Amino acid sequence: MANICDCTSGAKNLGQANCDAVLKSMNRVLFKQRLNADGSVPVIDFSGAVGTHDATWWETYLQATPLVNRYIVGTDVDDYEFEMQDREALETANKVEYKIHDGHIEVKYNVFGAKGASIDLYDRYKQLECGKWGINIIDDAGQLAGPINGTDMGLIPINSVQVKYGAQANSGTIAHVEISFRIPFTFNWGSVKLFQPNVAAGDLDLLEVMPIVPLVLDITNATDASADVDVTVFQSGSGFASGAGQSGQPQIGLAPANFTVTVDGVGATVATATETSDGVYTLTLAAPVATGNVIQIQAVATGFESNNDNYTV
C-alpha cells in the first residue's frame, strides 16, 4: 500500500549501506493470481531459518495446486523496460505544484524463444489479461524482489496487462511475445526488499527456475470390463496434424508413476503403461472399469504437467 504520508517520520539520512542490494535487470517473472483458491492473500513465507529456503521449499510455490495457487514462472525476459512515471500534480496560479499521487510504473519486455516465440506461447501469456495478478521479480543476480511484511514476501500488484504478438518478418525481427503492464501508483515501491541467494540453501538458484511445459492429455478410449485406458499425451503447441489434431511434440517415455488416475474419484493403480507409438499410451489399471465409471487422468513429469482429462466409460 502506498504511504499516505511519509512526512511524519522526520528526516532520514541519505547514506547508502556498503554493498547494499540493488535490483538488477529483470531476468524472470513470477506471476501469481492475487488471491489463493481459499481466498487467502498469497505470500512467500520466509519465517524459516537462514539456509532452509532450498529447492524443495521453493517447489511448494512453483508447483502448487490448483493452478490459482501457483507462482507461474516466466523466463526469457529481454528488452526489459521499467519506468516510474511522473507524479500526477496540480499546478496552481501561484506556480506551486501539489502532488495528487505518485506516478505508476510502466513495465515492458519481450520474450523470444530459442527459435522465436510460438503462437501457443502467446496464447498462454494472454491469460495475464484476465483476472487480477501480481508479480515477484527475479533479477539478473538471482535476487527475488517483493514487498515485505514481517517475514512474508507479498506480491507486487500489476494491472493494465497487454500481451501482443510480434510475427517473424524478413527485416530482422523474429517472432516474439511483448508483455506490458503497470504497477499502480497505490503500490509503495519503497516497501520492496530483495531476498538474496547467499542466504538460501546451497541447492537453490533462482536463475535456474524454469517454467512448466503444459501437456495436453486426452483419454481416447476405455471400455466396460477392460482395465485398458488409451490416452494421448502431447506437449501444448501451435502445430496441427490432420486427423490426429495433436499440436506439439509427443511426450515420450512416460511410465506408470507419471500418471495419476482416479475412477469415480478414487485413486487407481496404473499397472503398466504401454507406449504403442510416440505419445500414444495404453494404461492398464490394476482392475477393470465398468460402464458409467468416470475416469480422470493427469500426467506429470519433471518440467511437464498435463490437464486433468475426464472420460465416462
Added chain:
Amino acid sequence: MRISINPKWLRETSVKEIRELFKSDKQRMELVLKAKKAIK
C-alpha cells in the same frame, strides 16, 4: 511398443492376477510375466 511396469504393483500381484488382467493381450502378458519372473 514399449511397456513400462509399475514395480510396486508387480511385486504385490500374483501370476494368476497378471494372466487375468492381460488375458486379451498375450504379447503384453508375456512381457509382464517375464518381468515378474525376473524379480522373484
